[in-house]
Amino acid sequence: MARPHIEPFVETDVAWKKMTLPGFGRGMRYKILSLDTDTGACSMKVMLEPGYRQPPGMSYSEMELFVLSGSVTVGDQVHGPGFYFFVPAGVAMPALSAPRGAQLLMFYNYGEPSFVESDSDHAGAERHRYSVVNSYEGMSWTSTNFYPATAPGCLVKVLRFDQRTQAFTFLYCMTANFWQDNISYHDCAEESYHIWGTSWMMQFGDLPTGGYFWRPPYINHGAFACKYGTLALGRTDSQLYNHFHFNPWTTPEENLERAASRMQHWKPDLYKWVATGDHNHPVDFEYPGDHGHAHGDVPHHHGDHNVAHSHGPKRRRMRK
Amino acid sequence: MKLIRHKRSREAERWLKQEIREQKTRYRKIVAEQDALAPQREKWIAAFLERIQTRGFNVHADMLRKIPVEEIPQKPRRRFKVVF
Numbered sequence: 313m314a315r316p317h318i319e320p321f322v323e324t325d326v327a328w329k330k331m332t333l334p335g336f337g338r339g340m341r342y343k344i345l346s347l348d349t350d351t352g353a354c355s356m357k358v359m360l361e362p363g364y365r366q367p368p369g370m371s372y373s374e375m376e377l378f379v380l381s382g383s384v385t386v387g388d389q390v391h392g393p394g395f396y397f398f399v400p401a402g403v404a405m406p407a408l409s410a411p412r413g414a415q416l417l418m419f420y421n422y423g424e425p426s427f428v429e430s431d432s433d434h435a436g437a438e439r440h441r442y443s444v445v446n447s448y449e450g451m452s453w454t455s456t457n458f459y460p461a462t463a464p465g466c467l468v469k470v471l472r473f474d475q476r477t478q479a480f481t482f483l484y485c486m487t488a489n490f491w492q493d494n495i496s497y498h499d500c501a502e503e504s505y506h507i508w509g510t511s512w513m514m515q516f517g518d519l520p521t522g523g524y525f526w527r528p529p530y531i532n533h534g535a536f537a538c539k540y541g542t543l544a545l546g547r548t549d550s551q552l553y554n555h556f557h558f559n560p561w562t563t564p565e566e567n568l569e570r571a572a573s574r575m576q577h578w579k580p581d582l583y584k585w586v587a588t589g590d591h592n593h594p595v596d597f598e599y600p601g602d603h604g605h606a607h608g609d610v611p612h613h614h615g616d617h618n619v620a621h622s623h624g625p626k627r628r629r630m631r632k
Numbered sequence: 633m634k635l636i637r638h639k640r641s642r643e644a645e646r647w648l649k650q651e652i653r654e655q656k657t658r659y660r661k662i663v664a665e666q667d668a669l670a671p672q673r674e675k676w677i678a679a680f681l682e683r684i685q686t687r688g689f690n691v692h693a694d695m696l697r698k699i700p701v702e703e704i705p706q707k708p709r710r711r712f713k714v715v716f
Contacts, residue, residue, distance in 0.1 A: 318662065332643065344651055344654070352644070352648045372635060373634070373635050373636075374634045400634075401633050438633060460691065461692055461693040464694050514673070517669055535680050559705040
């Protein structure tokens, strides 16, 4: 069932556990924040004890890492609080150590946490997507550029943006006395960890420092308020659009239907095209090999005008 | 490539089963806590519905619209929940 709705969860009430998965060094402790029950993809808070060491190596899954406190030495570079790493699957990172200890957020996006010792990349690794950002000192706060927008006083720093899915990872802050009187939902899953501060939502109450949520699409949240300010790390799995309204009692199903109806009015030609039976399998000419759909008996095409066909079981190649 | 195909080790399978069990427990606790918050939430909702009539509803950024009383939604009879 992928990840359940975990909201709100305050990790400061929970004990650290020793990391027992193969490959990880001694002195790594963790708390699971949320977990995909099918793939093992997960978000974790991690503590590296002083003296922790890990040789050069890679993960099977795409991974993101954010330094909350202390510092990690990667290769010969020291990275303190606010440093963010995006590490594609199979990209070998240099040796990592935490001479004085560190606390991190780690996100394994497509599989369970893994570490394979290696000083070279996997053959399929996309090294060019690897990035390191100093989010506290190397970036400026900007207004959110989502339309309709959040109320003034909510600012962001975008740490990573996926051009294909529009998923993004961002720091956000709410200034003291922030308030926003609407209810929001999105077409994407949304995740947040409160690095510092307490904010309030009408459905869930206060979310303090160490508070966390993983919220699947179409779930109501808001109104919003924040008395003394908040700093948080957020992530989405696709494009974030603010569907605002003021009915506290709508269900995710009603919200989804409203979103579809809105799309029908905003992009009538596209909606009509997609809704026509044999157009449910669009191909992006920029990504011709990437279909990302469930093959079934539904007639569809591959952008090659071969419309009414389906993918049955794979056929074996005949030997000549 | 977002994931390199690999066979999950026995240790990883065991780890995943254990974490799934613990997440189920966490989820049930969250649901119980949120159910217990229902009376307070009713008050917050009443205050919100009042504010959007007097101060306004945030349509976009600081653009506010005062909602007339006839547009204020009524609570449906079905069970209301916030965690899904």
